[in-house]
Amino acid sequence: MSAEDRYLELVPLAALDALDGDDAVEFRRHLPTCQACRAELEAFERASARIGVDVARVAPPPDLRQRMLAAVGAPVAQPPAARRPPAFPWLGTLAAAAALVLGVGLLATRHQLQRERARAQTLAAEAERAQREVVDLQQLTRLAGLQPAPGARARVIWNPATREAVLIASGLQAPPPGKAYEVWVIGEAKQPAPAGVFEPAADGTALVHLPRVEETARPRTFAVTLEPAAGSAAPTGEMVLAGAVS
Ligand SMILES: [Zn+2]
Incomplete structure (x- = not known):
């Protein structure tokens, strides 16, 4: 060697x-x-x-x-008696x-x-x-900013097996008073599943761990809308970001 x-x-x-x-x-x-x-x-x-x-x-x-x-x-072991004992046995x-x-x-x-x-x-x-x-299971979907927020960008990294998903966004404006951004996962049922409300940081970025929703097993689209701060059960506000799953 x-x-x-x-x-x-x-x-x-x-x-x-x-x-x-x-x-x-x-x-x-x-x-x-x-x-x-x-x-x-x-x-x-x-x-x-x-x-x-x-x-x-x-x-x-x-x-x-x-x-x-x-x-x-x-x-x-003691030396046999017939032999002369060593001078310093303890040594x-x-x-x-x-x-x-x-x-x-x-x-x-x-x-x-x-x-x-x-x-x-x-x-x-x-x-x-x-x-x-991890590499096999994780998927990445890009979301583009729509008309209300053309400078916004986001990615959703999601795992269909565990339904875990994380949204990373940038270029978002602070929502108007009483409003917040809400994430939607749209699967085959077409009825968007609410997947969390968030506010971006002062620099316009956001990192959101989305709750596990069943739609993340086979999503078709991820979207973000502006909603009342408490969140909505179905989207009511303007769509700010959207991305189709390829
Ligand atoms: Zn070396």
């Missing part, structure tokens, strides 16, 4: 903040010098953020301390204990590293699959 391959293999662990010891030191030193590893690290960090993974810092296994203590306290015992402690520690670290590595790979695969599903 080349040195670069080894660094790339450490990237998923670095993204999970799970590197320690020499690996962490070497990786930190290498990162500013290597575009490939930085790009890979960014991708992994995005991947874990995307699926909301909150990976705690890797802690040593909880039983490690017990195992180390047990190793130190373990009875050490041999301590050395054996130290070797055991070191050995257990190294094994634990190595095992942990392998486990975290496997976990990071699983997470990355899951994130990729989730991302693919």
Whole structure:
């Protein structure tokens, strides 16, 4: 394995903040010098953020301390009586204990590293699959400003499977007193379904999470009208934005 391959293999662990010891030191030193590893690290960090993974810092296994203590306290075999006892028997015992402690520690670290590595790979695969599903399911419809608001623009990003939808608009004027903008989803029934009332921000933009309405499963048109501030059950005011689903 080349040195670069080894660094790339450490990237998923670095993204999970799970590197320690020499690996962490070497990786930190290498990162500013290597575009490939930085790009890979960014991708992994995005991947874990995307699926909301909150990976705690890797802690040593909880039983490690017990195992180390047990190793130190373990009875050490006595030399056969026929042989001359060593001058410093405690030295041999301590050395054996130290070797055991070191050995257990190294094994634990190595095992942990392998486990975290496997976990990071699983997470990355899951994130990729989730991302693919989101891309497959989300649709985008553009809405154009009509005569009352020719400068207005909007997009609706919607998911027919979950009926979730978000409207992002710009170029909207503040509605007259007592009025608000209302969103409509028009499906096959032709009867527009009310999908939320909103007021744009001072800069004319709006980001509205629309309530889930059944029409979002198979919408034909998204529209925005000016309505009484409490909202209407069916559109009564001027249509400000509209977009047909292609
Ligand atoms: Zn690198």
